[in-house]
Amino acid sequence: VSNVYPTAPLRALDAAHHLHPFSDMKSLNAEGSRVIVRAKGCWLEDSDGNRILDGMAGLWCVNVGHGRPEIAEAVAAQMGELSYYNTFFKTTHPPVIKLAGMLADLAPPAFNHVFFTGSGSESNDTVMRMVRTYWQTLEKPEKTVIIARKNAYHGSTMAGASLGGMAPMHKQGGLPIPGIHHIAQPYWFDEGGDLSPAEFGLKAAQELEAAIDEIGEDKVAAFIAEPVQGAGGVIIPPETYWPEIARICKEREILLVADEVICGFGRLGKWFGSEHFGIEPDLMPIAKGLSSGYLPIGGVMVADRIADVLVNATGDFNHGFTYSGHPVACAAAIANLTILRDEKIVERVADDIGPYLQKKWAALAGHPLVGEARMIGLMGALELVPSSPARRRFAGDAGRAGTICRDFSFRNGLVMRAVRDSMIISPPLVITHAEADELVRLTEKTLDDTHAELTRQGMM
Numbered sequence: 023v024s025n026v027y028p029t030a031p032l033r034a035l036d037a038a039h040h041l042h043p044f045s046d047m048k049s050l051n052a053e054g055s056r057v058i059v060r061a062k063g064c065w066l067e068d069s070d071g072n073r074i075l076d077g078m079a080g081l082w083c084v085n086v087g088h089g090r091p092e093i094a095e096a097v098a099a100q101m102g103e104l105s106y107y108n109t110f111f112k113t114t115h116p117p118v119i120k121l122a123g124m125l126a127d128l129a130p131p132a133f134n135h136v137f138f139t140g141s142g143s144e145s146n147d148t149v150m151r152m153v154r155t156y157w158q159t160l161e162k163p164e165k166t167v168i169i170a171r172k173n174a175y176h177g178s179t180m181a182g183a184s185l186g187g188m189a190p191m192h193k194q195g196g197l198p199i200p201g202i203h204h205i206a207q208p209y210w211f212d213e214g215g216d217l218s219p220a221e222f223g224l225k226a227a228q229e230l231e232a233a234i235d236e237i238g239e240d241k242v243a244a245f246i247a248e249p250v251q252g253a254g255g256v257i258i259p260p261e262t263y264w265p266e267i268a269r270i271c272k273e274r275e276i277l278l279v280a281d282e283v284i285c286g287f288g289r290l291g292k293w294f295g296s297e298h299f300g301i302e303p304d305l306m307p308i309a310k311g312l313s314s315g316y317l318p319i320g321g322v323m324v325a326d327r328i329a330d331v332l333v334n335a336t337g338d339f340n341h342g343f344t345y346s347g348h349p350v351a352c353a354a355a356i357a358n359l360t361i362l363r364d365e366k367i368v369e370r371v372a373d374d375i376g377p378y379l380q381k382k383w384a385a386l387a388g389h390p391l392v393g394e395a396r397m398i399g400l401m402g403a404l405e406l407v408p409s410s411p412a413r414r415r416f417a418g419d420a421g422r423a424g425t426i427c428r429d430f431s432f433r434n435g436l437v438m439r440a441v442r443d444s445m446i447i448s449p450p451l452v453i454t455h456a457e458a459d460e461l462v463r464l465t466e467k468t469l470d471d472t473h474a475e476l477t478r479q480g481m482m
């Protein structure tokens with residue numbers, strides 16, 4: 023018999039003692055948090071027994087679906103053999119060695135080394151110190167500036183949040199830290215104006231060239247970007263964007279960092295999102311789908327031309343974490359990657375379930391509330407507008423429609439993420455055709471409920 027979790031007392035204790043991430047605690051405590059008690063495949067169950075379709079795979083991370091026993095068994099076995107030892111001071115252990123080898127096999131040929139961390143934020147902090155150390159080793163210590171994008175998300179540590187381009191985060195804590203410069207994001211729906219997507223893609227990319235010239239190539243260390251911005255709202259760049267970025271990085275002596283924390287491990291139908299766009303990065307921060315969220319683990323994939331310098335010339339790279347390469351987290355990641363590989367889940371996103379859901383998702387553009395429906399691999403967005411198909415936003419505070427829609431979604435038994443007035447999905451990669459149909463049905467119902475409510479409130 024599974025445990026019984028009484029909602030009210032749990033909510034009260036949560037409100038009394040637990041500070042949640044990215045939350046307005048006063049309003050959360052007034053409303054009461056939703057207690058998720060178990061999950062299997064694509065489905066969550068809360069303490070009231072409601073089954074909820076996890077359209078967000080947790081936080082973009084549960085790629086193999088919830089509750090795979092193979093991962094739990096691998097974790098229990100490792101926990102019983104070596105529950106912790108570190109990889110500092112000339113020690114290592116079998117799980118971290120095996121995982122590093124698996125990642126080298128699965129990554130593009132140029133990537134044969136990985137530095138392990140405990141999260142995506144720590145991976146981007148590592149990236150910042152790695153690229154600066156690389157240039158220092160090459161006697162170019164002036165090359166320290168990192169260029170990133172507005173509305174990007176690279177984590178919540180001082181460096182991660184500073185590399186990210188989210189103003190509400192920068193306002194808290196005096197961010198960004200020095201040495202980071204943000205350029206435009208390739209968000210055609212909001213910022214493309216009268217330009218075609220192709221023209222806008224080039225324009226957004228050429229801001230990188232302008233920034234390098236403004237700062238001085240001898241001061242710029244790297245450019246960091248998500249192949250597709252996730253938390254920023256599934257910003258799928260126009261076709262012309264990445265080839266132009268790649269050209270600029272090749273012509274100018276700066277490193278290219280592709281943040282694969284969301285786009286990696288099958289989210290776009292390839293092992294790494296960079297491969298979908300033909301990008302050849304120098305570094306790839308990873309986390310999330312690496313372990314499908316079963317245990318916290320992240321890392322940085324390092325291309326040979328960087329690794330060669332770090333290994334053979336830098337000497338001590340004075341950086342790392344207690345849990346870098348944690349043996350039990352590595353065991354979870356190994357079991358997770360084995361499932362992804364052996365069940366051909368990545369190929370199925372590219373060839374089967376991705377196209378299947380993309381087609382149904384695109385049809386949602388016919389809804390009066392939807393200004394644009396876009397999806398790549400298994401991450402999609404709907405732009406909510408007052409008069410479809412105009413690219414015009416709701417009057418009043420941005421995000422109100424999105425919040426109303428997100429609440430209806432949960433009430434209808436589907437988790438969608440609201441980013442301002444866009445609705446996001448990023449389901450487990452193992453979602454079946456039937457579950458994809460159900461996801462679309464629940465989305466349509468949610469859009470209808472939202473449309474009725476916004477009309478009632480005079481917002482339509």
Ligand SMILES: Cc1ncc(COP(=O)(O)O)c(CNc2cccc(C(=O)O)c2)c1O
Binds near residue numbers: 081142146175253284
């Ligand atoms: C591209 C990218 N890079 C780095 C991070 C940071 O990873 P950690 O959280 O493990 O430190 C992320 C994380 N992305 C993330 C994390 C939490 C919430 C949401 C959301 O969309 O609500 C997105 C991310 O999406």
